[in-house]
Amino acid sequence: MTVIRAIVTDIEGTTSSISFVKDVLFPYARKRLPAYIETHGDKPEVQHWLHEAAKEAGIVEASRQEVLELLLRWIDEDRKSTALKALQGMIWQEGYESGEYRAHVYPEVAARLHAWRGEGLHLYVYSSGSVPAQKLLFRYSESGDLSPLFAGNFDTETGPKREQASYERIVEAIGERPEHVLFLSDVVEELDAARAAGLRTGWLLRPPMEIPPQPRHPAYTSFDAIQL
Numbered sequence: 229m230t231v232i233r234a235i236v237t238d239i240e241g242t243t244s245s246i247s248f249v250k251d252v253l254f255p256y257a258r259k260r261l262p263a264y265i266e267t268h269g270d271k272p273e274v275q276h277w278l279h280e281a282a283k284e285a286g287i288v289e290a291s292r293q294e295v296l297e298l299l300l301r302w303i304d305e306d307r308k309s310t311a312l313k314a315l316q317g318m319i320w321q322e323g324y325e326s327g328e329y330r331a332h333v334y335p336e337v338a339a340r341l342h343a344w345r346g347e348g349l350h351l352y353v354y355s356s357g358s359v360p361a362q363k364l365l366f367r368y369s370e371s372g373d374l375s376p377l378f379a380g381n382f383d384t385e386t387g388p389k390r391e392q393a394s395y396e397r398i399v400e401a402i403g404e405r406p407e408h409v410l411f412l413s414d415v416v417e418e419l420d421a422a423r424a425a426g427l428r429t430g431w432l433l434r435p436p437m438e439i440p441p442q443p444r445h446p447a448y449t450s451f452d453a454i455q456l
């Protein structure tokens with residue numbers, strides 16, 4: 229077995245519960261999106277992502293109301309749109325900073341990340357959530373500030389998570405050979421894409437999910453079970 233030198237981890241369903249993202253983060257952003265666009269819509273960064281959302285939907289000359297309705301629909305559909313994720317991240321910042329919530333991480337995650345880092349492994353995040361949203365989540369986690377443990381972050385600006393080319397870009401960016409990189413995720417299609425790019429894979433199946441008799445990828449119910 230080749231040595232693992234770097235670990236790239238997904239967030240939702242892997243380090244953190246799906247419920248935290250779907251029942252806390254998404255409703256928080258959904259409720260505040262109209263007012264956020266109203267009050268921050270003239271900022272260049274917000275304008276950029278509103279424009280990108282309209283472009284993604286193929287709407288030419290979209291009104292602000294049309295883009296808002298589009299974004300609300302995308303939140304309900306859990307669409308992994310880079311523009312939506314960027315805007316959600318800006319809104320979530322207010323919730324973290326006001327102490328409205330802290331980010332869920334599974335109980336063993338912080339200690340395991342610290343242990344891997346202590347062993348000299350380089351840790352990265354690859355999530356559909358925007359890079360600023362990823363940094364906030366680990367900074368304001370229930371297990372304290374975990375953000376210094378990560379050497380880098382990747383989001384869908386690197387490419388979709390179910391495409392081989394995205395993982396090829398990530399290993400190139402981190403400067404490792406793919407066989408020395410372990411990708412952790414709860415989504416089998418993401419793991420298939422990572423394996424196609426030559427990475428090692430680990431499938432997180434958090435209880436009440438169960439490991440199937442012949443899993444397509446090495447499967448674990450927690451980070452503590454992962455064999456490097």
Ligand SMILES: CSCCC(=O)C(=O)COP(=O)(O)O
Binds near residue numbers: 356362
């Ligand atoms: C960065 S926290 C928000 C997570 C999010 O918006 C999301 O879509 C999660 O996707 P993942 O790729 O982490 O499963």
Ligand SMILES: [Mg+2]
Binds near residue numbers: 238239242414415
């Ligand atoms: Mg996931």
